[in-house]
Amino acid sequence: MKPTVMSHPPTGGCVFQNHRRPLLVKKFGGTSVASVERIRNIARIALASQRAGNDVVVVVSAMAGETDRLLKLAHQMLPLPDSREMDVLASTGEQVSVALTALAIQAEGGQAFSLLGHQLPVLTDSAFSRARILRVEQGPIRRALAQGRIVVIAGFQGVDPDNNITTLGRGGSDTTAVAVAAALNADVCEIYTDVDGVYTADPRVCPSGRKLNSIPYEEMLELASLGAKVLQVRSVEIAMKYEVPVHVRSTFSEEEGTRIVAREQVLEARKLMGLACERGQARVELLGVQCSPEQVAEVTDLLAELNVSVDMLCHARCGQESTRTDISFTLPEGDLLRVRPHLGQLSKRLGARELRVSSNLAKVSLVGIGLRSDPGIAARLCRSLNRQGIAVSGLVVNELRVSCLLESGQADDAIRLLHDTFELAGETSAEALTASAPA
Structure with missing residues (x-):
């Protein structure tokens, strides 16, 4: 089924029966709804925004720690619980917070209307615990907004x-x-969290x-x-595809956060952006x-069938004249228990001499633009780590990142060292000037 989450133009104001009030989507994470x-x-933030002349949609997570x-x-019942029943269970956390948020808005003198995923609906595929959105229905949201309500999803x-x-x-x-936000063609999607930006x-x-x-x-x-951890990767994919302006900011401060925008809206983009x-990474070697x-x-076919994302995939001949090759890749440790039996079967089927699994690893990545075309960056990264006795056991370089694999216990030291090595705290390295970021 082809994803059809949004079929609207990527720019312009929201239009519904000639209704042109600015439309804001405000998302609040677990720490923001923790009590x-x-x-x-x-509720006060949402109402203040509505009273300032905006239509407001609020999206909430479960209360901190609830999921x-x-x-x-579930794991007390079964070591590997059924994924369908896990989703039935895990989704109840948001049902609590969405109702409490709607009630809080009503207690503050506003009108609120809550919607669960199946009531909207947010239609997804059937990949339990990691489903992908196919379509978001607008009708219930539009009708509630037209009635002057804040919609809580x-x-x-x-x-x-x-x-x-x-x-x-x-x-x-x-x-x-x-x-x-993309489905509604919202003016901005504000992600409220316990940090004040990226x-x-x-x-x-x-x-x-x-x-x-x-x-x-x-x-x-x-x-x-x-x-x-500031944003889920798939949320950024959707924002980029549909040009949704995103503003990451703190729930507990009115200060400006970080705007995530198209590259042409960044007046002075720098080469190195951050780390x-x-x-919780594992490396599998066949x-x-x-x-x-x-x-x-x-x-790769097996991993795709198991819905596992891998990284740092490489293969090389065991020797120049050898008829055998080594294949290695990394994956999250959380997926390892689920896929390991399948990997054992695959290893036998491919006639591998050995299946080796290493865990408790971390992947530290330097992110920027044009990194592949500047080999000195990868060399400087490896040299800096080696001088401090931090062993690099794998390296990947592409246009936007240099990633190295190392022992998890050395990750924090590596981050601090590389941050200093590449002077990311400096004004010219770390400060992005915006030309026309959305208000």
Whole structure:
């Protein structure tokens, strides 16, 4: 089924029966709805925006820690719970927060209307726990907005063509919010969180990390895909595809955050944007596989069938004249338990000499533009780490990033070292000037 999340023009104001008030989508994460008082604060933010002359749609996550609590209950029943039932269970966290948020808005004197994923609906495919959005229906939202209500939507959840409840994966409320904003042609999608923007490096790990005023979609997509926790990667994909202006900002401050915009809206884009770290990585090595053009394709076909995203995929002959090759790749440790039996079968089928699995690894990535064309950057990265005794066990370079694989316990030291090495805290490296970012 072809994704048809949004079929509207990518620019312009929202139009519904000649209704042209600015439309804002505001997403609030788990820490923002962690208590009754914080939910009341969300209600005040939403109402203030509506009273300023905007139509407002709010998307909320489950209360902080609630999804983890629910998943632990499931694992008390079965080591590998059924994925369909897991989605039924995990989606209940957002049902609580969406109702409480609507009630809080009503308590503050406003009108609110809540919608769960299946009520809207947010139609997805049937890949439980990591479903992809196919379409977002606008009708219920438009009707409620026309009645002067603030619409409160449950993030993270949807419904498949067979009416099964689905969830979008960790951070899926970001994806819900951006998809809704794209479907409605909203003026901006504001992602409220417990940090005040996107930084050159996680400030909890690297105190010299600097907040960016703006960042192009492409670099934000790389940072998100490589471990930056500010946004779910699929939300950035949708934002870039449909040109949705995104503003990452703090729930607890009125300060300007970070604007995620098209590259032409960044007046002075810099070569190096920041660092990201993806922990909990595992490396799989199929050693001594019989050489054949079909071998790598068979590996990737299996992983695609299992819905597993891999990185740092490489293969090389065991020797110059050898008829055998080594194939290796990285994947999240969380997927390893599920796929390991299949990898064992694949190893035997390919005639591999050995299946080797290494865990407790981290992938540290330097993100920017034009990195492949400047080999000195990768060389400088490796040299800096080696001088400090940090061993690099894998390296990938492309146009937008240089990624290295290392022991998880050395990741924090590597981030701080590389942040200093590439002077990312400096004004010229870290400050992005915007020409025409949306207000």
